[in-house]
Amino acid sequence: MREVWVYAESEAGRLHPVVDELMGEGRRLADRLGGSLGAVLLSPHDSLAGELALWADRVYVTPDPRLDRYTDERHSQLLARLIEAYRPEIVLIGGTRRGKSLAPRAAARVGTGLIADCTSLKLDEDGLLLAALPTFGGRLLATIVCPNHRPQMATLVPGAFASGPKGAGGKIINYPWADPEAGTVKVLEQKPLPVDDRPLKGAEIVIAGGRGMGSRENFVLLEEVARLLGAAVGASRGAVDAGWTGPGQLIGQTGAIVRPQLYIACGISGATQHVVGMQRAEVVVAVDKDPKAPIFDLATYGIVGDCREFLLELKRRLPAPCSADEENQGKND
Numbered sequence: 575m576r577e578v579w580v581y582a583e584s585e586a587g588r589l590h591p592v593v594d595e596l597m598g599e600g601r602r603l604a605d606r607l608g609g610s611l612g613a614v615l616l617s618p619h620d621s622l623a624g625e626l627a628l629w630a631d632r633v634y635v636t637p638d639p640r641l642d643r644y645t646d647e648r649h650s651q652l653l654a655r656l657i658e659a660y661r662p663e664i665v666l667i668g669g670t671r672r673g674k675s676l677a678p679r680a681a682a683r684v685g686t687g688l689i690a691d692c693t694s695l696k697l698d699e700d701g702l703l704l705a706a707l708p709t710f711g712g713r714l715l716a717t718i719v720c721p722n723h724r725p726q727m728a729t730l731v732p733g734a735f736a737s738g739p740k741g742a743g744g745k746i747i748n749y750p751w752a753d754p755e756a757g758t759v760k761v762l763e764q765k766p767l768p769v770d771d772r773p774l775k776g777a778e779i780v781i782a783g784g785r786g787m788g789s790r791e792n793f794v795l796l797e798e799v800a801r802l803l804g805a806a807v808g809a810s811r812g813a814v815d816a817g818w819t820g821p822g823q824l825i826g827q828t829g830a831i832v833r834p835q836l837y838i839a840c841g842i843s844g845a846t847q848h849v850v851g852m853q854r855a856e857v858v859v860a861v862d863k864d865p866k867a868p869i870f871d872l873a874t875y876g877i878v879g880d881c882r883e884f885l886l887e888l889k890r891r892l893p894a895p896c897s898a899d900e901e902n903q904g905k906n907d
């Protein structure tokens with residue numbers, strides 16, 4: 575039976591949201607192949623296996639306490655062993671920061687190729703995976719195949735795929751981690767990066783800043799406006815490279831893909847690599863001092879002007895969010 579596998583990334587006992595999309599795409603490919611869907615869980619939190627079994631026909635789980643802290647070495651070693659033991663046809667991994675680090679290592683260990691950052695997948699008549707991804711700076715859509723090696727492995731851009739139905743009631747298979755290789759990496763401490771409290775994925779409003787924001791101070795102003803609007807904070811590569819916000823806020827070809835109802839772009843020129851991440855927004859408001867900036871080509875409303883002035887004005891006009899006490903008071907009135 576030809577099997578499509580999904581690597582189920584998890585952290586602190588919770589599945590990464592990208593797993594939802596991988597399962598949807600994995601099921602679609604498995605049905606098309608006439609095969610089954612498998613999920614791989616390398617985590618001591620084996621309660622997640624039950625959750626995965628709602629999607630997958632088989633869940634391969636190694637609930638070893640040594641896997642509590644993720645390392646590329648351990649997880650790629652174990653994923654490669656599982657692949658060699660069960661020989662899946664296709665392996666899908668989320669194009670998250672961790673997935674992008676794990677996938678090439680696992681692929682190299684099993685001697686196969688890796689198709690990175692796919693935004694859509696198809697199968698041809700022979701079960702060959704046709705993976706589409708933007709190339710030449712997003713100007714072309716390339717189709718990449720892996721004809722001579724198995725499994726066919728790919729990382730999928732988070733946000734580009736639809737989630738799938740649950741209800742499979744799959745079988746859970748325990749795979750013990752015998753004889754681990756001596757690792758060279760020891761994790762001493764883990765500290766979460768400061769991230770914006772509203773996740774980009776699923777946000778109804780996104781306000782994003784680019785190089786035109788000019789400074790970290792101005793980016794803080796944008797974050798304040800985001801809180802007033804109840805929006806998630808996004809960024810272009812220009813702002814991330816300047817260090818005004820973290821890579822988790824990046825939108826575009828190498829970042830997140832968002833589909834909000836409202837997208838406000840401040841000081842973002844509209845490079846194709848950015849646009850692929852936000853072009854599905856329902857309404858786009860763009861603020862740029864250059865009237866010829868390409869972002870105006872797709873903006874619903876364009877404001878030619880200084881983004882700091884725009885944000886100060888917006889902040890002045892937006893009502894302050896009411897505190898929990900005020901909200902309760904309102905309910906009691």
Ligand SMILES: Cc1cc2nc3c(=O)[nH]c(=O)nc-3n(C[C@H](O)[C@H](O)[C@H](O)COP(=O)(O)OP(=O)(O)OC[C@H]3O[C@@H](n4cnc5c(N)ncnc54)[C@H](O)[C@@H]3O)c2cc1C
Nearest residue numbers: 784785786810811812826827828841843848863864880881
């Ligand atoms: C392989 C590859 C992948 C990439 N992936 C991504 C990606 O995922 N996401 C991404 O965003 N980029 C990506 N890039 C980079 C992308 O090509 C652009 O360089 C980047 O998006 C530019 O960021 P920006 O719009 O903030 O900066 P710029 O292009 O420099 O634009 C800044 C804009 O701000 C305006 N401006 C300046 N001052 C003000 C002001 N005071 N008020 C108002 N407007 C002002 C300017 O007129 C200009 O239009 C990628 C590039 C490559 C090659």
